[in-house]
Amino acid sequence: MKTREWLSTILALAAVIGSVALPFWYEGRRAASAPERTITLTGVASSGIWTEDPVTGDNYRKNSFKPARIRLEKGESVRLVLRSADVTHRFYMPELGVGPVELVPGHTEEVHFKADREGVFNYYCTEICGDCHFHMRGFLTVGNAADPAAAAAACDGTHRESPPAFSSLAEEGRYWFESKGCVSCHGAGGTGGVPNFNYARGTVPALNTLASKLSLESKSEVEAFTQALGQKEGLAKDKPAPGVSNWALSYAQYQSVLRTIQGGSPPLKADPKGPEPPLFMPAWKEKLGLDQINSIIAYLVSQQKFEEHTGWGM
Amino acid sequence: MTRRIEELEPKEILALAISIEQANQKALRNFSEMFDGYNQEVSRNFGEMAEEEGRHEELLQQMYKKKYKGPAPNIDSFDIEGVVEAVDLDDSEFLIFDSFKAQQVYQASWEAERRAREFYLKAVKNVKDAEMANLFNTLADMEGDHADWLEKKLGHKGKKP
Amino acid sequence: MSENINPNPSILPSPSATPASRPLTGPLAPPPPLEGWRIDLLKTFPWLKWLVKRRWFQFAVVLPNLFLFLVFLAAGVWGTPVGNRNILIVFVWIFWWFLLISAMVPFLSRAWCTMCPFPFFGEWIQRGSLTTPKMAAPGAKGAKVGINRYFGWNLRWPKALSNIWMQNIGFLGLCTFSAFYLTRPIVTVWVLGSLIIIATVLHVVFRQRAFCNYVCPVSGFLSLYSMSSMAEVRSRDAEVCLKCHDKSCLVGSERGWGCPWFNFPSKMERNNYCGMCMECIKSCPHDNMTVRLRPFATDTKLKGYDEAWKAFIMLSLALAYSVIYLGPWGFFKDLANFTESGRGLSAFLGYALCLWALPMVVIPTVFSAFHWVARRLAGAEPKPWKESFLLMAYQLVPLGLLAWIAFSLPLIFINGSYILVTMSDPFGWGWDLFHTAHTAWSPILPQWMPAIQVGILAIGLILTLKSVFKQAGKIYTDNRARLRFALPMALLMTLIVSLFIRLYVS
Numbered sequence: 001m002k003t004r005e006w007l008s009t010i011l012a013l014a015a016v017i018g019s020v021a022l023p024f025w026y027e028g029r030r031a032a033s034a035p036e037r038t039i040t041l042t043g044v045a046s047s048g049i050w051t052e053d054p055v056t057g058d059n060y061r062k063n064s065f066k067p068a069r070i071r072l073e074k075g076e077s078v079r080l081v082l083r084s085a086d087v088t089h090r091f092y093m094p095e096l097g098v099g100p101v102e103l104v105p106g107h108t109e110e111v112h113f114k115a116d117r118e119g120v121f122n123y124y125c126t127e128i129c130g131d132c133h134f135h136m137r138g139f140l141t142v143g144n145a146a147d148p149a150a151a152a153a154a155c156d157g158t159h160r161e162s163p164p165a166f167s168s169l170a171e172e173g174r175y176w177f178e179s180k181g182c183v184s185c186h187g188a189g190g191t192g193g194v195p196n197f198n199y200a201r202g203t204v205p206a207l208n209t210l211a212s213k214l215s216l217e218s219k220s221e222v223e224a225f226t227q228a229l230g231q232k233e234g235l236a237k238d239k240p241a242p243g244v245s246n247w248a249l250s251y252a253q254y255q256s257v258l259r260t261i262q263g264g265s266p267p268l269k270a271d272p273k274g275p276e277p278p279l280f281m282p283a284w285k286e287k288l289g290l291d292q293i294n295s296i297i298a299y300l301v302s303q304q305k306f307e308e309h310t311g312w313g314m
Numbered sequence: 315m316t317r318r319i320e321e322l323e324p325k326e327i328l329a330l331a332i333s334i335e336q337a338n339q340k341a342l343r344n345f346s347e348m349f350d351g352y353n354q355e356v357s358r359n360f361g362e363m364a365e366e367e368g369r370h371e372e373l374l375q376q377m378y379k380k381k382y383k384g385p386a387p388n389i390d391s392f393d394i395e396g397v398v399e400a401v402d403l404d405d406s407e408f409l410i411f412d413s414f415k416a417q418q419v420y421q422a423s424w425e426a427e428r429r430a431r432e433f434y435l436k437a438v439k440n441v442k443d444a445e446m447a448n449l450f451n452t453l454a455d456m457e458g459d460h461a462d463w464l465e466k467k468l469g470h471k472g473k474k475p
Numbered sequence: 476m477s478e479n480i481n482p483n484p485s486i487l488p489s490p491s492a493t494p495a496s497r498p499l500t501g502p503l504a505p506p507p508p509l510e511g512w513r514i515d516l517l518k519t520f521p522w523l524k525w526l527v528k529r530r531w532f533q534f535a536v537v538l539p540n541l542f543l544f545l546v547f548l549a550a551g552v553w554g555t556p557v558g559n560r561n562i563l564i565v566f567v568w569i570f571w572w573f574l575l576i577s578a579m580v581p582f583l584s585r586a587w588c589t590m591c592p593f594p595f596f597g598e599w600i601q602r603g604s605l606t607t608p609k610m611a612a613p614g615a616k617g618a619k620v621g622i623n624r625y626f627g628w629n630l631r632w633p634k635a636l637s638n639i640w641m642q643n644i645g646f647l648g649l650c651t652f653s654a655f656y657l658t659r660p661i662v663t664v665w666v667l668g669s670l671i672i673i674a675t676v677l678h679v680v681f682r683q684r685a686f687c688n689y690v691c692p693v694s695g696f697l698s699l700y701s702m703s704s705m706a707e708v709r710s711r712d713a714e715v716c717l718k719c720h721d722k723s724c725l726v727g728s729e730r731g732w733g734c735p736w737f738n739f740p741s742k743m744e745r746n747n748y749c750g751m752c753m754e755c756i757k758s759c760p761h762d763n764m765t766v767r768l769r770p771f772a773t774d775t776k777l778k779g780y781d782e783a784w785k786a787f788i789m790l791s792l793a794l795a796y797s798v799i800y801l802g803p804w805g806f807f808k809d810l811a812n813f814t815e816s817g818r819g820l821s822a823f824l825g826y827a828l829c830l831w832a833l834p835m836v837v838i839p840t841v842f843s844a845f846h847w848v849a850r851r852l853a854g855a856e857p858k859p860w861k862e863s864f865l866l867m868a869y870q871l872v873p874l875g876l877l878a879w880i881a882f883s884l885p886l887i888f889i890n891g892s893y894i895l896v897t898m899s900d901p902f903g904w905g906w907d908l909f910h911t912a913h914t915a916w917s918p919i920l921p922q923w924m925p926a927i928q929v930g931i932l933a934i935g936l937i938l939t940l941k942s943v944f945k946q947a948g949k950i951y952t953d954n955r956a957r958l959r960f961a962l963p964m965a966l967l968m969t970l971i972v973s974l975f976i977r978l979y980v981s
Contacts, residue, residue: 008534008605012595015538019545023553027904057563057661060556081905085556106560108905337720344726348621348733353631391718392761 048132173299597678
């Protein structure tokens with residue numbers, strides 16, 4: 001009788017400990033048995049990031065994941081384990097020939113690649129996955145290549161709250177530019193430079209020279225234009241803003257910019273036979289009102305530094 | 315192999331009666347223990363009845379000692395057809411899930427005593443031996459005493475069913 | 476249950492009558508003959524008898540269940556946050572629920588309670604042992620209950636709470652928030668984890684399975700629907716129990732613990748509060764306790780308004796869930812899951828109010844109205860309101876069970892592939908234990924589903940109508956009155972079933 005009781009006690013304790021230990025042991029053994037280095041990336045739509053942190057039922061709501069920072073040796077083979085924590089994402093790392101891989105929530109996908117050249121390689125989510133989709137971009141570094149400048153801040157969810165009060169139109173524009181994710185491709189302050197694989201221009205265009213494009217030649221012209229933008233009725237062709245020297249041209253250019261923002265624009269391929277560039281200008285018509293778009297334009301024209309003149313184009 | 319009560323010797327019947335009283339004490343104490351701490355009143359009532367059975371057992375033991383000398387052998391009532399006295403609770407699920415009244419304990423045991431009395435009276439009619447008939451009558455009277463005792467208890471409760 | 480209902484109020488004779496002159500009709504009278512057939516499973520299958528008589532039997536069925544349950548909880552904490560890819564959500568709320576309602580309850584009564592892991596730790600502490608019953612030797616540590624020895628405080632459960640109202644409220648409460656834990660594994664972990672903790676604490680503080688009998692929200696509906704089950708634990712021969720002086724099934728023995736569910740197994744006549752732990756089968760010195768197979772819906776007596784309300788609650792929830800999860804109105808689903816759908820808190824409160832009002836007020840009111848009309852129509856010599864009310868409320872038990880089965884079938888037929896996926900990849904970590912991790916989602920027989928559901932409901936209706944007319948005979952002996960009483964109730968049952976059919980077919 002004593003033996004049975006002892007045996008039962010040991011079994012009960014084993015069940016309790018084993019229930020937690022066994023899954024982790026099995027997972028550890030699986031990772032250890034892979035001949036390559038295992039990297040796990042989880043796409044989190046609500047934060048707009050790819051993270052190496054484990055995303056679990058416990059921490060998902062707390063939203064405190066760090067974006068992945070991966071550095072590989074040249075020639076290293078990698079087993080890349082890809083997961084989605086919430087909605088469908090599509091992982092794409094074109095320069096190393098990975099993907100696009102569709103990631104169904106809760107499923108795990110595995111891909112293998114070899115880091116056969118040095119450099120910084122971007123990866124993207126190419127499935128519109130929510131308000132933070134445009135933030136969902138990361139990079140990995142191979143060999144001794146330097147890390148690129150810090151990427152735009154991860155989507156922090158502030159856009160879900162009601163926006164704060166703004167002291168100027170440009171300030172409001174900055175809020176939308178950053179919270180809606182424009183910043184993630186067009187760079188902080190619209191400085192551009194985010195690489196876009198197989199895109200004719202190589203990198204996503206900068207927007208901080210928008211003022212010149214709108215033929216606003218001085219700080220005071222920018223201010224006059226901004227004031228007109230901020231009026232209740234917006235801009236009208238037959239109501240030139242006082243202080244804008246070439247109103248007809250400025251207005252026509254404004255209309256063209258507006259069309260691009262509202263309707264989107266497909267990226268021009270560098271190699272016509274190559275794959276679609278992962279990044280493209282989406283249509284914002286449904287997501288941003290005219291007032292919000294005007295505020296973003298006001299922000300972007302305020303970023304112009306008038307001593308330098310570089311071209312701008314989509 | 316079970317035997318009928320009519321097949322027993324008077325000595326065996328007396329011993330059987332003692333066994334039944336002992337067993338009933340055990341059953342009542344079991345109930346009392348079960349309800350101890352759960353329902354004090356019910357537990358106390360079962361305890362009292364066990365004591366009452368104990369007094370009757372003592373009387374029977376004295377009679378056995380006087381008539382046959384020595385301690386009575388233990389006879390298992392399972393070996394004898396139709397012998398029943400153990401108190402049975404009507405519906406214990408109720409007893410736990412609803413309010414169980416002390417009175418119900420008395421009612422149940424009152425019926426048990428009554429059934430035992432019927433049994434002994436029936437046995438009297440079935441035997442020819444005078445000594446045995448006398449014994450059955452005595453036992454029936456004793457069961458009647460139990461029933462009276464319980465009736466008094468039921469009366470104390472005021473409410474008659 | 477504040478009132479004391481005597482099931483046989485007129486049977487006890489006045490003590491002043493001459494005892495010997497009256498026939499026995501009370502507790503010692505032979506039990507009424509059983510309705511329907513019975514198969515003594517322990518006689519038919521000697522291996523089963525051998526198995527359930529083992530002291531380690533219950534431990535052996537709880538242990539694997541406990542292990543899996545804890546693995547599922549671990550998956551809820553560390554696994555994927557995606558509900559339908561996390562084994563915790565898929566197995567607990569889809570697979571377990573389906574098994575429970577469609578297989579265990581109808582065929583095995585409360586066999587779930589035999590293997591339930593919730594009270595495992597509590598009972599372990601309380602008994603101070605996993606397999607061996609402890610006897611209360613004089614001077615031994617621990618409290619004496621019956622003739623067994625227990626640890627902890629062993630307090631008596633408050634009489635005012637000795638009913639299933641707490642379970643009614645708890646179940647409704649859980650159901651109000653169902654959309655949260657059905658989609659978020661971590662919330663399910665919190666819910667199930669707190670149940671284990673509450674169970675453990677209550678086992679330490681109170682006597683035996685007070686948690687299971689009075690608190691556990693799952694137990695409440697198991698107790699109600701087990702009445703319809705085809706399995707029962709009963710005594711074989713009432714005479715043997717009557718002669719038995721040990722009453723071990725109640726007070727315990729060295730072979731088995733006294734009934735942890737506060738039953739007196741030898742006198743059990745309903746399944747409701749029997750957790751099928753098999754202790755009485757082990758402790759009985761006369762081998763007089765057994766497990767039997769019997770016809771569907773054999774227990775027919777509700778014993779209080781708490782049980783009647785449980786029937787209302789279960790029926791209402793089957794109705795409400797059919798509207799929320801199977802109905803074509805996404806609006807209701809959004810209300811239930813207000814944090815994700817972005818609807819305000821007030822929308823959710825409105826939803827919660829509806830969910831509570833339906834079983835607590837609306838359905839009982841409609842039911843009472845029909846019952847009142849039925850009594851008026853029948854006319855003469857009515858039995859007390861409560862008696863006929865409970866008898867008719869019972870009719871909702873088999874009906875509700877079949878409605879739940881009809882509701883749960885699509886859950887499993889449509890989401891069955893998730894079971895295969897999560898079985899192989901419980902944490903969503905990319906495992907493929909059984910090579911089913913990549914099973915594509917494919918509903919089984921979706922085109923047949925409404926027909927199957929209607930079939931089940933039709934069986935439920937036929938059974939219920941038959942039973943309504945039969946049970947009406949227990950209230951009115953006169954055939955005309957009986958018919959007049961039964962008709963409105965039959966109409967109500969038909970209306971309820973039509974409502975379900977409309978929901979499933981449209």
